[in-house]
Amino acid sequence: MRNALSFDIEDWFQVENMKGAIPFSDWDSLELRVARNTERILKILRDNNTRATFFMLGWVAERCPALVREIASAGHEMASHGHAHDLVYNLTRDEFREDIKKSKEIIESIARVKIYGYRAPSFSITKDSMWALDILKDEGFTYDSSIFPVSFHDRYGFDKCEPGPFRWPNGLIEVPLTVYRIKGMTLPLAGGGYFRLLPYAYFKYFFRKLNKRNERFTFYLHPWEIDPGQPRIKLPISYRFRHYVNLNLTEKSLRKLLRDFKFASINKAYGIIAGS
DSSP: OEEEEEEEEOOTTSSGGGTTTSOGGGGGGSOOOHHHHHHHHHHHHHHTTOOOEEEEOHHHHHHOHHHHHHHHHTTOEEEEOOSSOOOGGGSOHHHHHHHHHHHHHHHHHHHOSOOOEEOOGGGOOOTTOTHHHHHHHHTTOOEEOOOOOOSOOSSOOOTTOOSSOEEOTTSOEEOOOOEEEETTEEEEOSBTHHHHHSOHHHHHHHHHHHHHTTOOOEEEEOGGGGOTTSOOOOOOHHHHHHHHTTGGGHHHHHHHHHHHSEEEOHHHHHTOSTTO
């Protein structure tokens, strides 16, 4: 069984935890590390004969067009992560439409492939921003992968949402981030900070249980999560912990994951676009 592997392509200074310390106006003055880190990920995928979905920020694509072409030419799926990494529920409808249109146009023009998928920064399509789903459909997206069916995070969550892929009333396909529900608890399994904080054995155990039930899982990481040498910024203690914990261990855990399980892009794993 092939599970869905994805990467959200943004740099170390673009994450929400950095917003209070690094404004958008400073982005162009900072060291870009996203290309070298993504190239490391591409090598890891080549070593394991694995394809994935790359949710690319339009801002990054503009500055790293060679990286976009390298990802696409290697046979990976290109998708949109928006343009400026703004939380969806902090945007107006018009601002959101402009953000996703811009990112889609930039990525498609550079990669010369059609974009089908979108993932919101920090999974910020919640019950307060469901209006975004109709705009995604209007702008030509086939699927969304922004819903995280948990309720305890301070920025995202869509509790009691269907944990597996489903179709919204407007026809847009949803591919939620993976959780495991047991005895009234919802355990996060999708990757990212959880993958750095919790032991690898936790993920291996529950991923195997899902596959034995004939259920695929959807996993994600960021390029900056395999970069322990990135600049250290003074942040509130909770943000500092969430961003920097176990960066030195992530690449090793990712390699284990690719040895223990089979993966494909989101599109291929779930058969979203026939013949693509």
